[in-house]
Amino acid sequence: MTELSETPSPIPPAPSARPPRQGRLVALVVAISVVLLAGTGYFAWTAETGRRSAEAGLQRAEAERQRADAGRQQAESERRRAEADRRRAETSLDQTLALAGPMMIDLAAGHRTLGIPPADMAALVKKLDPTLADKTEPDSRTVERRIALHDQAARAYQLLGDFPAAERVVQAGLDLARQRAATDAGNVEWAREVASFDSRLGEVRRARNDLAGALAAYREGQGLIEQQAKRDPKNLAVQRDLAVVQIRIGDLLMAQNDLAGAVAAFRASREIAAALATGDGATAERRHDLAVATGKMGDVLALQKDYQGALVAYRESLAIVERLVAEDATSRIWPRDLAVLHDRVGSAAQAAGDLTAALVAYRASVAVGEKMTAQDPGDGTWQRDLAAAHNRLGAALHISGDKAGALAAYRSALAITERLLVADPGNALLQRDLGLDDMRVGEVLQDQGDLAGALASYQAALEIRQRLMAAAPGYLELQHDVAGTRAHIATIQIAKGDRPAARVSLEEGQRLTAALLTQQPDNQTLKQDAAWFAARLKELDEPKKPSK
Secondary structure, three states: OOOOOOOOOOOOOOOOOOOHHHHHHHHHHHHHHHHHHHHHHHHHHHHHHHHHHHHHHHHHHHHHHHHHHHHHHHHHHHHHHHHHHHHHHHHHHHHHHHHHHHHHHHHHHHHHHHOOOHHHHHHHHHHOOHHHHOOOOOOOOOHHHHHHHHHHHHHHHHHHOOHHHHHHHHHHHHHHHHHHHHOOOOOHHHHHHHHHHHHHHHHHHHHOOOHHHHHHHHHHHHHHHHHHHHHOOOOHHHHHHHHHHHHHHHHHHHHOOOHHHHHHHHHHHHHHHHHHOOHHHOOHHHHHHHHHHHHHHHHHHHHOOOHHHHHHHHHHHHHHHHHHHHHOOOOOOHHHHHHHHHHHHHHHHHHOOOHHHHHHHHHHHHHHHHHHHHHOOOOHHHHHHHHHHHHHHHHHHHHHOOHHHHHHHHHHHHHHHHHHHHHOOOOHHHHHHHHHHHHHHHHHHHHOOOHHHHHHHHHHHHHHHHHHHHHOOOOHHHHHHHHHHHHHHHHHHHHOOOHHHHHHHHHHHHHHHHHHHHHOOOOHHHHHHHHHHHHHHHHHHOOOOOOO
16 A cells, blocks of 8 residues: 655645735725616616516507507598498489479370379379478589479479469579579579579469569569670670570560560570571571571561561571471471471461462471371371461462362361370360361351351361360350351351241350450450341341242
8 A cells, every 4th residue: 555655745825915905995896886786787677667668558559549540440431431321312312303303294294195184193293393392401412403303393384284383483493593693693504594594484474474574584584694695705605595585575575566675676686696606606506596586577577567578587587497407307396497487488478468479388388297297196296286287278278269178178187186186185275276177167168058068067166165165164265266156157057047046046156245345345356246246136137038
């Protein structure tokens, strides 16, 4: 085994001794470092806590923002749905208002075709009457539709013959149009709308025989249009409105026998129409306006018995319309004007003593009517116009001595009227036409010496006219019709020697004429009729002269 070394281990050196002050400094540094580390840790913890709190706040703010965004999106969605609902409602209202007016007109115009009594149809129309059904104030979006509906409702009432209701609706529509126009004095179209209602009011008042009221309405419309024409003299639509209202004023003045005023109005209209119908603006409509104004001048000249001047005007108007027909063979407006102007030329030529020219013109009118009725046999207006043309031709032929031609023309008119009455048996105007047709046929037969045929025609007319008079006892013209028919029948009865029957006819005619004179004591025609009946009755009281 290894033995222990006897050499002793060296003694480690003793630590070196330090001064006491240096030790305290080291301890102080250590203590400060510990404090600093602890403070740093505290501040770090505090900062972290603040950061986390801030992040949490940001998260909460983001959540709030997202909730707010969701709310805004929901609100926007609801707004859009509400806007869509509003648009649908407005569209529905627009469509309803757009349909209501034409529906009223169709109902009013179609009651005969549908076979519904006028009173029942009027009740249906009143359900759509804007002045009765709508008590709310119109908003700006629907006011235009409502104004149009009032105009259409007025036309429906006019077709039904309910002119008081038509005037009420027109006045309400005029008030609406005025209110809208007052919000923008510079709006030409709104001012034109007001003037249009003034014209409609004039039409309705004229139909009610309120000529002064009608003229006042037309004049108000004229004033509005003239104001717009001064503001915008290049506005051709306004200029045309002015020409049209002058025509209406001229027509009314002519009806009042103010021929000088009528001439001035028609001349003013013609001057405007002539200016509009030249150059690039010479549309068919404007040239037609010129034809109308020129034809109206012819009407006044004819009333003034200047038949040559009337012929010049009518033929000038006719030439314009003939060109329009040649340019547009599909139009149904120009041919009607063409037929009317041929009739006017015929009337003026006949009054001027040129029966040959008159017959040429009347035959031309019949030819136009036959062409149009062949194209559309169901057009009752054209059929009635053709019947009237046959009657005018028949009258001229009768005067010329062509009794056979006159009888054929009258019977053509009668056949047309009978066909129209088959489709519309309750039409009082057609029934009166039929009575007139029977009277004309009877007059020609009487001239031909066919007393039995003449008496049968007169009695057919009497039956129609008595029925109409019973249905409308206040209509004085119907009473005069019956009295005239009694007179014609009496002449046949006297010619046949049936004095008792003639006395009955004459006394009934005399009674009706006397009753009419109590209501129209200054009527010269009635005075002449009364004298005629008295003379014929006096002749019957005289002893019958023995036949040679």
